[in-house]
Amino acid sequence: MSETLPQYNGTTVISTHRLTKVYGKLVAVNDLHLQVMRGDVFGFLGPNGSGKTTTIRMLLGLIRPTAGRAVLFGMDNAHQLPAILQRIGAIVETPVFYPYLSGLDNLRVIAASSGMMSGPSNDQRLAEVLEIVELQSYEKLTYSKYSLGMKQRLGIAAALLADPELVLLDEPTNGLDPVGVIEIRRLIARLSELGKTIFLSSHMLHEVQQICNRVAILQKGNLVQQGNVSDLLREGEQVEVRMDNEEDMQSALYFLQQAREQGANWIRTINMAQNRRGQATLVIDTPQMHASEINAILARNNLFAAEIHPREGSLEALFLKVTTPSPASLHLGMEALADVPGPESIPEASRSGKRGEQ
Amino acid sequence: MSASSQQEQVIPALPRTQTVVMGRQGFFSVVLRLIGVELYKLRCRMMSKVLAIIAILATIISSALVAWITPDPLELTNVVTLVAQTLNIVGLILIIILAGTIVGGEYSVGTVRLMLTRGPTRAQYLFAKLGAILTCIVTGVVSLTVLGSIVAVLFGLTKTGVSQFNFFAGALAPSLVWYILATILSLFVYGAMACCLSVLGKTAAAGVAGTILWWVVEGLVDNILPWIGSLSKGLLSDFLKAIPDYLIGRNISTLAQNTLAESDSTTMLASLHALLVLVGYLILFIGLAWWVNKRRDVIN
Numbered sequence: 001m002s003e004t005l006p007q008y009n010g011t012t013v014i015s016t017h018r019l020t021k022v023y024g025k026l027v028a029v030n031d032l033h034l035q036v037m038r039g040d041v042f043g044f045l046g047p048n049g050s051g052k053t054t055t056i057r058m059l060l061g062l063i064r065p066t067a068g069r070a071v072l073f074g075m076d077n078a079h080q081l082p083a084i085l086q087r088i089g090a091i092v093e094t095p096v097f098y099p100y101l102s103g104l105d106n107l108r109v110i111a112a113s114s115g116m117m118s119g120p121s122n123d124q125r126l127a128e129v130l131e132i133v134e135l136q137s138y139e140k141l142t143y144s145k146y147s148l149g150m151k152q153r154l155g156i157a158a159a160l161l162a163d164p165e166l167v168l169l170d171e172p173t174n175g176l177d178p179v180g181v182i183e184i185r186r187l188i189a190r191l192s193e194l195g196k197t198i199f200l201s202s203h204m205l206h207e208v209q210q211i212c213n214r215v216a217i218l219q220k221g222n223l224v225q226q227g228n229v230s231d232l233l234r235e236g237e238q239v240e241v242r243m244d245n246e247e248d249m250q251s252a253l254y255f256l257q258q259a260r261e262q263g264a265n266w267i268r269t270i271n272m273a274q275n276r277r278g279q280a281t282l283v284i285d286t287p288q289m290h291a292s293e294i295n296a297i298l299a300r301n302n303l304f305a306a307e308i309h310p311r312e313g314s315l316e317a318l319f320l321k322v323t324t325p326s327p328a329s330l331h332l333g334m335e336a337l338a339d340v341p342g343p344e345s346i347p348e349a350s351r352s353g354k355r356g357e358q
Numbered sequence: 359m360s361a362s363s364q365q366e367q368v369i370p371a372l373p374r375t376q377t378v379v380m381g382r383q384g385f386f387s388v389v390l391r392l393i394g395v396e397l398y399k400l401r402c403r404m405m406s407k408v409l410a411i412i413a414i415l416a417t418i419i420s421s422a423l424v425a426w427i428t429p430d431p432l433e434l435t436n437v438v439t440l441v442a443q444t445l446n447i448v449g450l451i452l453i454i455i456l457a458g459t460i461v462g463g464e465y466s467v468g469t470v471r472l473m474l475t476r477g478p479t480r481a482q483y484l485f486a487k488l489g490a491i492l493t494c495i496v497t498g499v500v501s502l503t504v505l506g507s508i509v510a511v512l513f514g515l516t517k518t519g520v521s522q523f524n525f526f527a528g529a530l531a532p533s534l535v536w537y538i539l540a541t542i543l544s545l546f547v548y549g550a551m552a553c554c555l556s557v558l559g560k561t562a563a564a565g566v567a568g569t570i571l572w573w574v575v576e577g578l579v580d581n582i583l584p585w586i587g588s589l590s591k592g593l594l595s596d597f598l599k600a601i602p603d604y605l606i607g608r609n610i611s612t613l614a615q616n617t618l619a620e621s622d623s624t625t626m627l628a629s630l631h632a633l634l635v636l637v638g639y640l641i642l643f644i645g646l647a648w649w650v651n652k653r654r655d656v657i658n
Contacts, residue, residue, distance in 0.1 A: 013369070038369075060475045063655035074367035085477040086383075087371055092475065096468040100403050112395045113476040115388065117381040125377040158472070163374040195372075 011038040013166050013197045018068035021054050028054040030221040041192045043208035044201040046218035052201040056170050060090055086115055089164035095155025099144035103135055103154050106143055114162045129157040149180040170201045185211055209315040217322055224322045236313025239291045241282040244306045249280055255301045266290050388478050392486030409452045416448040421506040425513035438534050441506035442541045450548055457491045457549040458565030462556030471656050480651045491549040499542050536617040544610035547639050554643040557651055576607045609635045
């Protein structure tokens with residue numbers, strides 16, 4: 001068995017090997033190979049019922065895998081769960097607390113349960129996490145009176161309480177209004193800056209694209225995509241070209257196709273389409289950085305583009321692409337790990353990961 | 359992959375921020391800390407305050423009534439017996455509610471997943487619940503016994519106008535201590551049952567209703583089975599008559615009566631039998647709860 005184990009090294013925080021969970025005839029998670037590196041902001045995507053929460057529950061030891069294993073911090077969670085959990089802060093689904101206790105009292109209870117000293121010795125830490133999630137003013141309010149956003153924030157405070165190395169967040173923006181979503185996004189960015197490894201399960205693709213440096217996509221329990229967000233988005237990048245008239249459009253199409261045949265293999269496909277204003281455009285599947293080369297090809301042939309728009313790839317497009325076809329044809333299994341870079345090969349910008357800042 | 363090679367690959371933990379003060383991480387330190395957590399939660403809870411008030415009122419009323427009605431001067435034995443009897447009915451129901459709620463409530467509200475992802479093992483978590491139940495029982499029985507005694511003395515004074523200082527005569531002290539311990543054990547057996555059923559049913563209602571139902575049915579079976587046994591003959595008759603000897607209620611009564619009775623070989627044997635049966639039930643309930651708790655997937 002050992003020869004098929006994923007090659008994890010000193011910076012691999014989560015590594016799952018053929019992790020599987022079956023409920024009767026339902027395969028909730030199938031043969032999952034995940035690898036999360038220290039410092040990653042790892043987006044764990046998938047439609048409802050794709051197995052995200054089941055995977056998180058298996059990582060946290062709440063449910064037992066039917067097959068396979070999960071290794072966190074180099075320790076197998078089937079044997080060393082307490083030591084692993086001491087290094088993790090987690091929200092699993094909607095955070096739930098004791099409704100009859102105040103926010104502060106709930107944190108006190110969780111602090112003691114997390115192995116922290118009881119009594120006033122940790123009061124400063126409680127104040128710190130309440131400040132991080134901006135709940136100081138509501139610390140004495142009974143939890144049952146908290147709004148959904150406050151409950152989510154208290155969940156994050158609880159997850160951060162013992163200063164964990166890995167923070168697992170399962171749908172932390174569920175039910176939040178746009179302001180709440182932005183707050184959580186900022187908070188995750190802040191945690192990442194503090195050096196935490198974040199494992200973020202979500203189906204809010206736009207959020208994940210903005211804050212994660214690596215993603216995995218699950219579909220019906222199968223891992224269908226895993227890799228660096230920047231690499232995956234690069235695959236979806238396009239350049240949109242609009243010419244002044246139909247004749248020039250046809251010429252541009254001809255010369256670009258010719259260029260591709262002559263070796264410009266960075267041009268994947270060229271399609272005629274209409275832009276949002278109803279104008280005919282050429283949509284070229286190619287990394288954005290080739291926009292100037294496209295312009296040069298056209299210019300060499302005395303064609304002058306009216307508009308050239310480099311278009312970023314979107315996680316949404318990728319998500320739809322990989323979750324729409326039959327999952328069986330896309331199931332990656334061990335191959336998914338082929339895309340996992342070693343820590344040395346992850347670009348620094350990508351490690352710090354904020355797509356919006358790139 | 360061998361254990362040793364796994365050990366070599368363990369990533370060293372990063373230091374925590376200085377404001378996080380960790381406690382001891384030994385098995386019993388964690389259990390004790392969790393017991394503290396459970397008691398803290400109980401203290402903050404309205405339900406436990408209401409239950410405590412009911413127990414106090416029941417003790418005061420029953421002690422006062424007996425002190426008022428009894429023509430002879432009261433003795434400590436009578437008062438302790440009375441308080442124990444009150445506890446064995448009112449206290450029992452209250453402790454079943456308490457035990458069922460603190461265990462089953464975690465499943466109903468969903469906080470069980472919060473607690474089980476913080477580091478303690480499931481066994482530590484269960485032992486903490488049982489520890490909290492036992493602490494509540496010991497505190498309740500001792501404090502209510504003292505309260506009942508004080509109330510009885512005060513009412514005795516108002517009735518006779520004479521201080522009954524021989525009330526506190528210590529000759530029966532060892533028996534009384536055993537009697538109180540037997541009361542604690544009996545309440546704890548039912549508390550453990552409520553805990554077990556709450557774990558099995560994953561709700562407070564399963565623990566509370568199941569245990570109260572057991573208690574009521576057991577009382578009926580204790581009377582009906584010997585009667586049915588007396589109608590038949592032979593092995594079946596002996597079997598039916600013997601069943602009540604293995605019920606919780608019968609053994610609790612036996613143990614309690616024998617602690618105050620004069621000791622001879624018969625009572626010793628009966629007490630030992632009762633003790634073994636009760637310990638057997640405790641092992642069954644706690645063992646079953648532990649086993650289910652350990653193996654179960656937490657999905658709520």
